[in-house]
Amino acid sequence: MSPKATSAAVQPADGAPAGVTAAAAGAMPAAMAKAALKREAIIERLADFLLAEGLSAASLRPMAAAVGTSDRMLLYYFKDRQEIVAAALGCAAARLAGQLAAGDDGRRRPAAQLEADMLALTSSPAVWPFMCLSFEVAALAARGDAMYRAIGSALATGFRDWVAARLEIDDPAARETEAWRILRIVDGALFLRALGVEASAPP
Numbered sequence: 496m497s498p499k500a501t502s503a504a505v506q507p508a509d510g511a512p513a514g515v516t517a518a519a520a521g522a523m524p525a526a527m528a529k530a531a532l533k534r535e536a537i538i539e540r541l542a543d544f545l546l547a548e549g550l551s552a553a554s555l556r557p558m559a560a561a562v563g564t565s566d567r568m569l570l571y572y573f574k575d576r577q578e579i580v581a582a583a584l585g586c587a588a589a590r591l592a593g594q595l596a597a598g599d600d601g602r603r604r605p606a607a608q609l610e611a612d613m614l615a616l617t618s619s620p621a622v623w624p625f626m627c628l629s630f631e632v633a634a635l636a637a638r639g640d641a642m643y644r645a646i647g648s649a650l651a652t653g654f655r656d657w658v659a660a661r662l663e664i665d666d667p668a669a670r671e672t673e674a675w676r677i678l679r680i681v682d683g684a685l686f687l688r689a690l691g692v693e694a695s696a697p698p
Contacts, residue, residue, distance in 0.1 A: 502630075513687050516537050530572070530611070533572070533594065534572045537562050537564075537569070537572055538582050538583055538585075538586045539586060540561060540562040541561065541562060541579065541582070541583035541586070542583045542584075542586035542587045542590065542691055543560075543561070543578075544554060544557075544558060544561040544583070545583050545584065545587060545628055546624045546625065546628060547585060547624075549627070549628065549631055550580070550631040550632070550635065552630070553576075553579075553580055553583075554576070555569060555570075555576055555579075558576075558579060562569045567618070577642055580642075581646070582640065584628075584632070587625060588650070588653070590625070591622070591625045593600060594621050594622050594625070595616065595622070595657065598616045598619065598621070598622070599612065599616060599661070601661065602661070603660075603661055603662060604661060604663050605664070606662060606663075606664070606673050606676075609658065609661055609662060609677060610677045610680060610681065613658065613677060613681045614680075614681055614684055617681060618684075618685060618687055618688060626672055626685050626689075629647075629650055630685075630686065630689055632646055632647050632650065636648075637665075644664055651678070654678055655674045655675055655678055656674075658674040658678060659671055659674035661671075662674060662677075
């Protein structure tokens, strides 16, 4: 996953907007506010489900069971399964942003140091489930799925921007090039770790 959320704003069946805070919901008609907040709670629990079970388990009935409802009621809040998964992935991406912010002080540093810091951070127990989910997104994108390709592209560019902002390089073009290089190294090491090749992956 990535520091940037990846799902577009979507509408539940009753027209309540996505991404609604409790304060914003208070300004809506009561029924709409209740639906919007319920939808956000569902998305949070679906993100939990994806992080624990993965995309391979994300059919309608298991997702509905995970949030304590029926698949029919789940589709009251979302147009279809694709919209459900996109919203949950967006929530997971937002959570990852929080994990990365908590694990890094944001200072600019030399490339070698940032590379080492990124390897340690992304292989940590708190962040590893997000990395596993990103591998599944990448696999589906590689199969040509348009939705996952769009999400995967946003994940990659989001991580690139996060890395670039922390590089001690003044020239923007050189900074972007170096950010991509670090991202390739980190992703490759994490992929090897996922395959169990621990000798070539971060501890």
